[in-house]
Amino acid sequence: MERVPILKLGDILIVSIQIDLDDQSVLTLQEDLAETVVSRGARGVIIDITAVEIVxxxxxxxxxxxxAMTxxxxxxxxxxGMRPAVAITLVELGLSLGGVRTALNLEKGVVMLEHARSAEG
Amino acid sequence: MTVPADAARRRIVEIFTSQEEPLLRRWSQISGAPIDELRDLHQALRTALVGDADLADVRGLLGELSRSRARQGYTPSDTARVVFSLKEAVYEQVEADGQTEALRGFAWLSRLIDDLGLFTFETYSAAREKIIIDQAEQLLELSTPVVKLWEGIVAVPLVGTLDSARTQVVMEKLLQTLVDTGSEHAVIDITGVPAVDTEVAQHLLKTVVAARLMGAECVISGIRPQIAHTIVTLGIEFGDIVTKASLADALAYALTRSGVQVKGAATTRVAVRAERG
Amino acid sequence: MSGQELPIATNGDVVLVRQKVRSVAAEIGLSLVDQTKIVTAASELARNVLVHAGGGRVEVEKVSTGLRPGLRLVFSDEGPGISDIAQAMTDGFTTGGGLGLGLSGSRRLVDEFDLVSAPGEGTRIMVTKWAR
Incomplete structure (x- = not known):
């Protein structure tokens, strides 16, 4: 099983998924991330799925x-970074990813988090 | 295979081999094909006849010939005649030979040529179908432009009847353009679309949802009363999808959403204060 | 047409099935979206085999209607089988603790979907995706 690295940039955690995830890696990532959010006091998490071929x-x-957890x-x-083919497939599959915020790329994701923060004040 | 049949085969192969030059000349004359092309075929066929009757090479050559003829616009008859005319050319040699063995051998060879002829015809029509499919795809590409309206705003003006296949192609192209240009807003303008069916309406809807999953917003503009009626009658849930009467309204909406201030939308005066970062 | 059989016994096998299906789908010329759909369906169905039957296998096969090439996957297991197929095919119905989209969702991702199952007799699901 491979582990997905979690990077820290300011108070944002960045996870870039570059491997073909098996179910165990998925669960491990979920746990690792929750722990890191708490231990590093992160205020935002970006999951980059540009390289992910299927969801x-x-x-x-x-x-x-x-x-929901974070x-x-x-x-x-x-x-x-969700690919068009992945998005089309998710819609067909019937998965709406309720409650998940999305952005076209990493840069826009960072901007989105900053906006969310400044709105909070 | 009985012994006499073997003798018949041997005899026809002998004729086929020894009379190569007159045979090729006559074959070329009847079929109208260049003698060099036929020489390769003759060679391959002879090898197959003398050897283990493996026709793979012959089929390979014939396939190539059929495909190139389909592309060059030859008729199916012209193409099939290249193979069938070999019979006539061989028969003339068989008659000159005059032996019964040769005649019986000819019947055997004739069946083989018939099979090859059918193969040629099949390859030819498959190649033609392929050409038609390719052309249809090219047309599809041509008829579906995705244009940039503003930094961060792209649009697809759809014109003409939408079928399921075309809608899918356009929508995939739109989503890819969002990624390539980093655009967070898209306008799907269907002013030029006379009618939609359930499937097309569903595709439009799915595209909007897919764009949202990617982090972009779609506006649909130019819905005709008739189409609005269809969508409502078919019971398709358009939900919270933003729709605007015209492309101009949709653009104004997208501009506002992306942080550009638009003053007096109808009077074309646009004051720009793009929000950076 | 010759097929290739892959075992489904671990989480890692599910990944291998996805990779195999992806490469064959690309080979026969499925569009990128169609490749993604059939690979996603394969992932769902392979996981089903693993979760509900504890393992099984999939046969990956190239098929053709003459002009249009296609990809056929046959998932089979000797698990407990499905007693109410109609119910199992409903969105949101789950016995495995998932989202209940495995069967119903993957049916929407393919062109042909054929399920044969009975309690105690295992399950066999055949799906086909044709090139456009």
Missing amino acids: DSFIGRMLSTIA RMLDAETVVV
């Missing part, structure tokens, strides 16, 4: 779970 219901559920820990999650 099935298991990975989709991970994204929703992470978003929100509870006072950090906003943004999923960035």
Whole structure:
């Protein structure tokens, strides 16, 4: 099983998924991320899925779970870089990723988090 | 295979081999094909006849010939005649030979040529179908432009009847353009679309949802009363999808959403204060 | 047409199935979106085999209607089987603790979907995706 590295940039955590995730790695990432949000006091999480070729219901559920979990820990999650083919497939699959915020790319994801923060004041 | 049949085969192969030059000349004359092309075929066929009757090479050559003829616009008859005319050319040699063995051998060879002829025809029509499909795809590409309206705003003006396949192609192209240009707003303008069916309406809807999953917003503009009626009657849930009467309204909406201030939308005076970062 | 059989016994196998399906789908010329759809369906169905039957196998096969090439996947297991197929095909119905989109969702991702199952007799699901 491979581990997905979690990078820290200011108070944002960045996770860039570069491997073909098996279900165990997905669960591990979920746990690692929750722990890191708390230990590093992160206020935002960006999950970059630019390199991800498919998002099935298991990975989709991970994204929703992470978003809900980090929100509870006072950090906003943004999923960035979803490929068009992946988005079309998710819609067909019937997965709406409720509660997950998305942005076209990493840069826009960072902007989105900053906006969310300044809105909070 | 019985012994006499073997003798018949041997005899026809002998004729086929020994009379190569007159055979090729006559074959070329009847079929109208260049003699060099036929020489390769003759060679491959002879090898197959003498050897283990493996026709793979012959089929390979014939396939190539059929495909190139389909592309060059030859008729199916012209193409099939290249193969069938070999029979006539061989028969003339068989008659000159005058032996019964040769005649019986000819019947055997004739069946083989028939099979090859059918193969040629099949390859030819497959190649033609392929050409038609390719052209249809090219047309599809041509008829579906995705244009940039403003920094961060792209639009697809759809014109003409939308079928399911075309809608899918356009929508995939739109989503890809969002990624390539980093645009967060898209306008799908259907002013030029006379009618939509359930499937097309569903595709439009799915595209809007897919764009949202990617982090972009879509506005649909120019819905005709008739189409609005269809969508409502078919019970398709458009939900919270933003729709605008005209492309201009949709652009104004997208501009506002992306942080550009628009003063007096109808009077074309646009004061720009783009929000950076 | 010759197929290739892959085992589904671990989480890692599900990843291998996805990769195999992806490469064959690209080979026969499916569009990028169609590749993504069939790979996603394969992922869902392979996971189903693993979760509900504890393992099984999939056969990956190239098929053709003459002009249009296609990709056929046959998932089979000797698990407990499905007693109410109509219910299992409903969005949101789950016995595995998932989202309940595995069967119903993957049916929407493919062109042909054929499910044969009975309690105690395992499950066999055949899906096909044709090139456009």
